[in-house]
Amino acid sequence: VTAKNEEQGQEGVSCLSKVYVTLPETTVTLLKGRHTLVEGQRVTLPAIPSKGVFLGASGRFVELQTEFGLRVRWDGDQQLYVTVSSTYSGKLCGLCGNYDGNSDNDHLKSDGSPAGDKEELGNSWQTDQDEDQECQKHQVVNPPSCDSSLQSNMSGPGFCGRLVDTRGPFETCLLHVKATSFFDSCMLDMCRFQGLQHLLCTHMSTMTTTCQDAGHAVKPWREPQFCPMACPPNSKYSLCAKPCPDTCHSGFTGMFCSDRCVEACECNPGFVLSGLECVPRSQCGCLHPAGSYFKVGERWYKPGCKELCVCESNNRIRCQPWRCRAQEFCGLQDGIYGCHAQGAATCTASGDPHYLTFDGALHHFMGTCTYVLTRPCWSRSQDSYFVVSATNENRGGNLEVSYIKAVHVTVFDLSISLLRGCKVMLNGHRVALPVWPAQGRVTIRLSSNFVLLYTNFGLQVRYDGSHLVEVTVPSSYGGQLCGLCGNYNNNSLDDNQRPDRKPAGDSVQLGAAWKLPESSEPGCFLVGGKPSSCQENSMADAWNKNCAILINPQGPFSQCHQVVPPQSSFASCVHGQCGTKGDTTALCRSLQAYASLCARAGQAPAWRNRTFCPMRCPPGSSYSPCGSPCPATCSNLNDPRDCPKALPCAESCECQKGYILSGTSCVPLGQCGCTEPAGSYHPVGERWYTEDTCTRLCTCSIHNNITCFQSTCKPNQMCWALDGLLRCRASGMGVCQLPGESHYVSFDGSNHSIRDTCTHVLVKVCHPAMALPFFKISAKHEKEEGGTKAFRLHEVYIDIYDAQVTLQKGHRVLINSKKVTLPAISQIPGVSVKSSSIYTIVNIKIGVQVKFDGNHLLEIELPTTYYGK
Known part of the structure; x- marks a missing residue:
C-alpha cells in the first residue's frame, strides 16, 4: 500500500492525493472524490477486480477487502485506514511500522536502520516509481505561529476543544480512546490555517470514525451551519448507518460487513446504491460476468474499440460495432478505455x-x-x-x-x-x-x-x-x-x-x-x-513599431516563435493599435493574448516589468508569469476533483503565503467565508436570500458562521433577480421630473433646484452590469428672457450606444450634432425619436423614455432594472 501526497494550500503542507494497493494479480488505485481505478481503468462500484478482492462503498469511504485480511479505506480526502490480520505481525515495514506490538521500533528506514528524525524516516520510504518528477522531499518546517489569543480560541469549545470535551459528542469514547494526538493535530492545523473550519471538520470526522471503529457511541455533532455532510439526491445524513449499504446487487462483492455504525449518507426508502448514487431499484444497472458493474446508460468499449456497449434497464447489455474516428486512437486515457482524441x-x-x-x-x-x-x-x-x-x-x-x-x-x-x-x-x-x-x-x-x-x-x-x-x-x-x-x-x-x-x-x-x-x-x-484610423494615417508606422516586440528575434517572445508563429498575433496587434490610435492598454492586451498562446504551448514568456504593461495585483497577491491553473480556495483546500493535466499555467496574481482565494479575492486564511450545506460558497460579509420571495436573508462571517433571519421587501419594492442576485428592488417605473423653473424631483422623491447656466448630469449608469447598457442624460440651463432671475432648460443630451441625441426648442433634434427630421427611427439602432403636440419623445429599447417640451418640462422614465444602478 503506497500513498501519493500533494501540496495543500500552502508551502510545507501536504495531503493525500492517491492511494495504490498492489496485489498479486492486480493493482487498485483509489483517487480523490472516491473514484477507483483497476489496472489503470476506472470502475463503477461495487467491483471484484480479481479473485478474492472486493471493492465497494462503506459510509464515507471506498473500501477494499481481500480474502487474506487486508482492508484499505479512504474517504477520497484526508482519512486513510489500513488494517491487516494478525498473520502479518512482525512481517511488515513502511511508515505504518512493523506491527510487532512495540511502537519504539517503528522508526526504521527502508534499509532497516533507525531514522534520526521523522523527516529522514519519511524521505527514506519515498518510492522509486514516483510519477511526479518534481515532487518535494520533506523538509523541516517550523511549527506555525500561534499567538496566545489564537491559541486560546482554537483550544476552546468552539474549535479543537470539542475533541476532548468530556460532555461533548465523544463523551463515551474518551473513556477508552486517548484523544491527545487528535487534539494536538487539530491545534497544529488550526494555527497553520487560522481556524479554517473545513480542517476542524476533518479532525472531528476522524475522531468519529476512530470511536465508531472501536465500537463506542458518538453523539450528534454536525449541524446545518457546522460541518454539514452534503448528501447526494435521494439520500439523507445518518450518524449511525450500516457499514455495508443496500446496493443494486447486494452480496455481489462478498464483502465482510461488521455490525458497527458508520457516518454516511443513507439512501432514502425505496432507493439503493448504484455506484455512489442512490437510485430506485427499477433503475439498477448491469452486472458483467468479468466482475464489473455498470450504471444504466453507462458506456464502455470492448478490447480494440471494435464494439461499444451500453447498459440498459433490467440488467440488459447492448453492444454495437464501432470504429474510432480518424482523429482518435483506441486506448486508456485518464482511467477510461475507449476512443480518445489525439x-x-x-x-x-x-x-x-x-x-x-x-x-x-x-x-x-x-x-x-x-x-x-x-x-x-x-x-x-x-x-x-x-x-x-x-x-x-x-x-x-x-x-x-x-x-x-x-x-x-x-x-x-x-x-x-x-x-x-x-x-x-x-x-x-x-x-x-x-x-x-x-x-x-x-x-x-x-x-x-x-x-x-x-x-x-x-x-x-x-x-x-x-x-x-x-x-x-x-x-x-x-x-x-x-x-x-x-x-x-x-x-x-x-x-x-x-x-x-x-x-x-x-x-x-x-x-x-x-x-x-x-x-x-x-x-x-x-x-x-479595417479601422479608419489605419487608412493613410501618419502614425501607422509608429503603431506597427509598437507591436514589433512580438516578432523581435531577440525580444521576450522569441523563445515562443518556434511553437506559436507570431504573424497572426502581430497582425491583430497592428489592427488594434490602428483602431485605438496607439492606445497602450490595447497594446498590452494584444501582447497578453500572444503570451497566453505561448503558455499553452509550454513557453510562458516573462515579458512584463514594472514600467511596461505591469499587472497590478490586489492586496494579498503578487504577479507570477506562470501561475497554477487550479489554485487552492477557501472551499477546497484539498480539492477532491482532479485538476486536468492538460491545463496550462498562465500569468496571474497568485495569493501570497498565508493567503487563499475567497471567491475572486486573496484573503488571510482566517478570513475564509461560508459554505452552505448544498456546497455554495459565500465570502465574508456577503448577504444573500435563500428564498425566491426574499423572505429569508443570510449573512456570512468568519469561521463559516452563517446567520439567517426573516425579511420582507418594503411595500414599494418587489423581489427579483438582477445579474443573478436576488434583491428587493423598486416596483414599477422610476420617474425623475423637471416640472418647471429648474426644480427637479428625483427618482426617489427628493427635490433639487439648479440656478445656473451650466450643463449637469441628470442620470447615468454608475454601476454597469452585463444586462444594463450604459447611458447618460444631461441638461443645460439658460436664463429666462426679460431680465428675470428664472432659469429654464436650454438643451437635453442623451448619450446611448456611443451616439448622442440632442433635444432643443421647437422639437428640433440633433443626432451626433446633425439635424434630423422626425420621426427618426433608424439612425441609432434601438432608439426612436418622435414628436407629439407638446413633447419630443425619445424611446430606447432598454425601457428608458425621455419627454421634453422644449422649455420647462422634462420627464425621464426608467424601468426597475436600473434600480440602485
Missing part, C-alpha cells in the same frame, strides 16, 4: 476583437451583438453537444473597436455566462467559484487570471473577464464544428463559412451571419473591416 486545438478571440480560428485563420470583426464562436454541427451524441457564444461591446466612446464583455456556454441543459470581472451566472443565478454542476460533468473555477470552464468530454473555455477568450476542443470534433472559430478540419482557407455552409464575402458578413438574435441586446449593431 490532440486538441484552441480558438481565441482577443482585443478588439480578433478571431483566430482552430485552423489558424484570422478575422477582425467589430460587431456589438452576440455571436456563435463554435458549436458542433454534425454531432454523434447529444451528451457532448455544446454552444459557445460571446457578446461584444464598445468601450470608452470608441465606435471603431469592440471588446468581449460576456461568454456564454450551453451544455448539459445548463446556461452559463462568464461575465466581466470574473463573475459567473449559472441558469440565471450568480454563483461563487468553484462550482461543479451537471453532477460534476462541468467544472467552473478560477484559473490564474481567467475563469475556466471545462467538461468531462474535453471542452475548455477560458475568459479573462475583460477581452480574451480561449476555446479548446479535442480533435474528436475535427470537421464537426461551425461558427466564427471555423470547422477545425486543418484547412484555414474554408474558415469563412456561414451557417448555410457558403463562404462569406468578408469578415463583416461572416460575423453578421453568426449573430444570435435571441441573445443579442437591443441596440447592438454591426461594424467591421
Whole structure:
C-alpha cells in the first residue's frame, strides 16, 4: 500500500492525493472524490477486480477487502485506514511500522536502520516509481505561529476543544480512546490555517470514525451551519448507518460487513446504491460476468474499440460495432478505455476583437451583438453537444473597436455566462467559484487570471473577464464544428463559412451571419473591416513599431516563435493599435493574448516589468508569469476533483503565503467565508436570500458562521433577480421630473433646484452590469428672457450606444450634432425619436423614455432594472 501526497494550500503542507494497493494479480488505485481505478481503468462500484478482492462503498469511504485480511479505506480526502490480520505481525515495514506490538521500533528506514528524525524516516520510504518528477522531499518546517489569543480560541469549545470535551459528542469514547494526538493535530492545523473550519471538520470526522471503529457511541455533532455532510439526491445524513449499504446487487462483492455504525449518507426508502448514487431499484444497472458493474446508460468499449456497449434497464447489455474516428486512437486515457482524441486545438478571440480560428485563420470583426464562436454541427451524441457564444461591446466612446464583455456556454441543459470581472451566472443565478454542476460533468473555477470552464468530454473555455477568450476542443470534433472559430478540419482557407455552409464575402458578413438574435441586446449593431484610423494615417508606422516586440528575434517572445508563429498575433496587434490610435492598454492586451498562446504551448514568456504593461495585483497577491491553473480556495483546500493535466499555467496574481482565494479575492486564511450545506460558497460579509420571495436573508462571517433571519421587501419594492442576485428592488417605473423653473424631483422623491447656466448630469449608469447598457442624460440651463432671475432648460443630451441625441426648442433634434427630421427611427439602432403636440419623445429599447417640451418640462422614465444602478 503506497500513498501519493500533494501540496495543500500552502508551502510545507501536504495531503493525500492517491492511494495504490498492489496485489498479486492486480493493482487498485483509489483517487480523490472516491473514484477507483483497476489496472489503470476506472470502475463503477461495487467491483471484484480479481479473485478474492472486493471493492465497494462503506459510509464515507471506498473500501477494499481481500480474502487474506487486508482492508484499505479512504474517504477520497484526508482519512486513510489500513488494517491487516494478525498473520502479518512482525512481517511488515513502511511508515505504518512493523506491527510487532512495540511502537519504539517503528522508526526504521527502508534499509532497516533507525531514522534520526521523522523527516529522514519519511524521505527514506519515498518510492522509486514516483510519477511526479518534481515532487518535494520533506523538509523541516517550523511549527506555525500561534499567538496566545489564537491559541486560546482554537483550544476552546468552539474549535479543537470539542475533541476532548468530556460532555461533548465523544463523551463515551474518551473513556477508552486517548484523544491527545487528535487534539494536538487539530491545534497544529488550526494555527497553520487560522481556524479554517473545513480542517476542524476533518479532525472531528476522524475522531468519529476512530470511536465508531472501536465500537463506542458518538453523539450528534454536525449541524446545518457546522460541518454539514452534503448528501447526494435521494439520500439523507445518518450518524449511525450500516457499514455495508443496500446496493443494486447486494452480496455481489462478498464483502465482510461488521455490525458497527458508520457516518454516511443513507439512501432514502425505496432507493439503493448504484455506484455512489442512490437510485430506485427499477433503475439498477448491469452486472458483467468479468466482475464489473455498470450504471444504466453507462458506456464502455470492448478490447480494440471494435464494439461499444451500453447498459440498459433490467440488467440488459447492448453492444454495437464501432470504429474510432480518424482523429482518435483506441486506448486508456485518464482511467477510461475507449476512443480518445489525439490532440486538441484552441480558438481565441482577443482585443478588439480578433478571431483566430482552430485552423489558424484570422478575422477582425467589430460587431456589438452576440455571436456563435463554435458549436458542433454534425454531432454523434447529444451528451457532448455544446454552444459557445460571446457578446461584444464598445468601450470608452470608441465606435471603431469592440471588446468581449460576456461568454456564454450551453451544455448539459445548463446556461452559463462568464461575465466581466470574473463573475459567473449559472441558469440565471450568480454563483461563487468553484462550482461543479451537471453532477460534476462541468467544472467552473478560477484559473490564474481567467475563469475556466471545462467538461468531462474535453471542452475548455477560458475568459479573462475583460477581452480574451480561449476555446479548446479535442480533435474528436475535427470537421464537426461551425461558427466564427471555423470547422477545425486543418484547412484555414474554408474558415469563412456561414451557417448555410457558403463562404462569406468578408469578415463583416461572416460575423453578421453568426449573430444570435435571441441573445443579442437591443441596440447592438454591426461594424467591421479595417479601422479608419489605419487608412493613410501618419502614425501607422509608429503603431506597427509598437507591436514589433512580438516578432523581435531577440525580444521576450522569441523563445515562443518556434511553437506559436507570431504573424497572426502581430497582425491583430497592428489592427488594434490602428483602431485605438496607439492606445497602450490595447497594446498590452494584444501582447497578453500572444503570451497566453505561448503558455499553452509550454513557453510562458516573462515579458512584463514594472514600467511596461505591469499587472497590478490586489492586496494579498503578487504577479507570477506562470501561475497554477487550479489554485487552492477557501472551499477546497484539498480539492477532491482532479485538476486536468492538460491545463496550462498562465500569468496571474497568485495569493501570497498565508493567503487563499475567497471567491475572486486573496484573503488571510482566517478570513475564509461560508459554505452552505448544498456546497455554495459565500465570502465574508456577503448577504444573500435563500428564498425566491426574499423572505429569508443570510449573512456570512468568519469561521463559516452563517446567520439567517426573516425579511420582507418594503411595500414599494418587489423581489427579483438582477445579474443573478436576488434583491428587493423598486416596483414599477422610476420617474425623475423637471416640472418647471429648474426644480427637479428625483427618482426617489427628493427635490433639487439648479440656478445656473451650466450643463449637469441628470442620470447615468454608475454601476454597469452585463444586462444594463450604459447611458447618460444631461441638461443645460439658460436664463429666462426679460431680465428675470428664472432659469429654464436650454438643451437635453442623451448619450446611448456611443451616439448622442440632442433635444432643443421647437422639437428640433440633433443626432451626433446633425439635424434630423422626425420621426427618426433608424439612425441609432434601438432608439426612436418622435414628436407629439407638446413633447419630443425619445424611446430606447432598454425601457428608458425621455419627454421634453422644449422649455420647462422634462420627464425621464426608467424601468426597475436600473434600480440602485
